[in-house]
Amino acid sequence: MQTTEWFPDDLRVRLAAERAMEQKQSELAEANSKIAAHARQLTEKVIESRTEIALVKSEAETLRDENTEVRHDLQRAQSAIQIAERRLWESLETIEDGFAVFDTNNCLIAANRAFLAPFQGLEEIQIGVPFARIVRLAAEEGLVDLEGSSTDDWIAEMVARWNLDDRKPLTIRFFNDTFVRIIERRTRDGDMVLLVVDMTETMARARELDDARIKAEAASRAKSAFLANMSHEIRTPMNGVLAMTELLGESDLTADQRLYLDTIRNSGEALLVIINDVLDYSRIEAGKLALTPAPFDLEKCVNDVMLLLQPSAREKGIDLLIDYDMFLPTGFVGDQGRIRQVLTNLVGNAVKFTEAGHVLVRVVGLPAIEAGHYRIHIVVEDTGIGIPEDMRQHIFGEFNQVEDQMNRSFDGTGLGLAITKRLVGLMGGEVWLDSDVGKGSSFGFHITLPAARGGDVPEPDLPDWLGQISIIDPNHVGRALVHKQLSALGLAPEVFDGLGDVPETAWSPRDVVFIAASLVAEIPTAPTASPAAMFVLCQGPVAPDMDLPPSGQVLTQPFLRHQLRDRLANLPTPVVADPPPEPPLAEQAPPQTRLQVLAAEDNKTNQLVLKKLLSAYDIDLRIAENGRETVAAYREARPDILFTDISMPLMDGKDAAREIRAYEAAHGLDPIPIVAMTAHAGAEMAAEITAAGIDHCLTKPLRRNDLAEHLRSVAPEGELPIRETE
Ligand code: ADP
Secondary structure, eight states: OOGGGGSOHHHHHHHHHHHHHHHHHHHHHHHHHHHHHHHHHHHHHHHHHHHHHHHHHHHHHHHHHHHHHHHHHHHHHHHHHHHHHHHHHHHHHHSSSEEEEEOTTSBEEEEOHHHHGGGTTOTTOSTTOBHHHHHHHHHHTTOBOOTTOOHHHHHHHHHHHHTOSSOOOEEEEBTTSOEEEEEEEEOTTSOEEEEEEEOHHHHHHHHHHHHHHHHHHHHHHHHHHHHHHHHHHHHHHHHHHHHHHHHHHTSOOOHHHHHHHHHHHHHHHHHHHHHHHHHHHHHHHTTOOOOOOEEEEHHHHHHHHHHHHHHHHHHHTOEEEEEEOTTSOSEEEEOHHHHHHHHHHHHHHHHHTOSSSEEEEEEEEEEOSSTTEEEEEEEEEEOSSOOOGGGTTGGGSTTOOOOSTTTTTOOOOSOHHHHHHHHHHHTTOEEEEEEETTTEEEEEEEEEEEBOTTOOOOOOOOOTTOOOEEEEOSOHHHHHHHHHHHHHTTOOOEEESSGGGSOTTOOOTTOEEEEEGGGGGGSOSOOSSOOSEEEEEEESSOOTTOOOOTTEEEEEESOOHHHHHHHHHTSOOOOOSSOOOOOOHHHHSOOOSSEEEEEEOOOHHHHHHHHHHHTTBOEEEEEESSHHHHHHHHHHSOOSEEEEESSOSSSOHHHHHHHHHHHHHHTTOOOOOEEEEESOOOHHHHHHHHHTTOOEEEESSOOHHHHHHHHHHHSGGGOOOBOTTO
């Protein structure tokens, strides 16, 4: 049973009411607390909103300030732009050149006064006018010189030019004789900016300069022509002076007189060199020097120059060497005289500026693009004083020299290299220079020449009995060149530094030895093992006291390729245990059609006289400068007759005759007629001459008929052929 059941009803009602009331009170309390919480929230929100409003207000104020500042900045910028624009235009107005801008439609949008000036009075020329219209107005109103074009053509040309991408500045002449240069540039936006530069003064100056240049060139040509004529006129009497001193020198003179005469001759020769240089230079300058090409032998040309300069090189103890490319032909068509002149200048300088060592001429060449032509490089290399870097261009100028302590002592005009450069240029080539101060210089040049057709003479065969070939020379450069030349002949020489390096076995009679002259004294005198030939390598004429070794013969360096071959080809076949048949020497020589005449004469004038006297006859004349050369020339190719001077340097005519007679006797050869040519006729001299094995004697001055008589005595059937040109 429930407790309520125990209470009376009114109590129960009251209890229920109390409970209901309690409930309502608790609900009320809850509602109150909710209202309080809500009120709190509301209060908080109100506070928040107030804060936000305050913030918004302050932001609005900041923005307003910033806005004001920006407005001020804008105003300032606008006024700066206006100032800049005004300055720009004021500047553009101050310049004298015209300035204009055209928009992408080619209409004028800006122009300064200078640009508009030529169009004064033409109302159309204002902002907005198209470029083509400006051009038309300029042409039609006669503002510009159309230079012979029609108005329409000129306008078309100008408009076409306007549309080109790559425009060159254009010079226009206005009616008032002013010149302007128009320069256009397209901007990135496509506008065209035009600059019109006043060129009147520049053009006037250029015209003046042109006139001055033409006048100067004419004056220079006149000067060169004058110099050329004068030099030529001076040279002619100078030759007379020199010829007379030569003749005078042959007469009896006292020691003093001879000294004076030598001085006159030396000064005269020096003067002639200068005159020749000046003459050549002025001829080139005046454009009067023409090349005369003809077939010639380049190797011989180089060799001749070296022989010419050998006396001065020998005096200084310098070796002259030639390295001629073994694959390069020797016959070319060119102006031999001028090539010789260039070589003489370069080799002459090399010898002049070298105290010790060598001067080497290297010649190499390759076929050129043009068929039958060769590009030839010639380098003259010396071991001399060298040329400082800053002087290497300078010395090619006229009268320029390296003027310092080092070479002030050398004489010369300073014209040689200038002439060389011009001559090589005339031949279509170039000159260059390498140098190492204190070590030496190399002057080089190249020219392209056609090879001479059919110029190469068939070469004689080398003997098939040749054994070992040895080269004994301490000079590496010279030795290498001999080695190269022998190798080019298909031989395989062995090379030694000195005699001590040669193996003990020594030489067989078939061996051939090339030995430096400096080593000859060391050759053992015992005649046990003589080679077939011992070529003594000499620079120039041999010292008179030099004893040749057994089977020795002089080989003068530099020598030509074919000379070396001839010398080897002409060696007598050695007598060995099983000797091959030995033909007599006379039969070995190739059959000669012409009379072979050898003349020994050291005096240049007399050489000339002799040549002149004999020029009427169709003979082969070789000239030797002294007795040594005479003997060498005789051995090289036996002549039919020898004319010899008596007093000559190194070896006189009598000694030369004695050597030749001894050689003939040793080889069982018929003696050739030897005719002396002497100025000293006297009984005593005549006896000496005969004693030396000389057959006849002619007294100087020589007469053509006397010479001819001797020639006739050796000519086949006594007939002396006359040269056709005579
Ligand atoms: P020249 O020899 O008459 O003075 P060049 O024109 O031939 O005139 O030479 C000009 C100068 O160049 C010479 O004076 C010399 O100073 C210099 N020179 C030429 N060749 C050589 C060389 N091989 N070695 C050193 N110097 C040289």
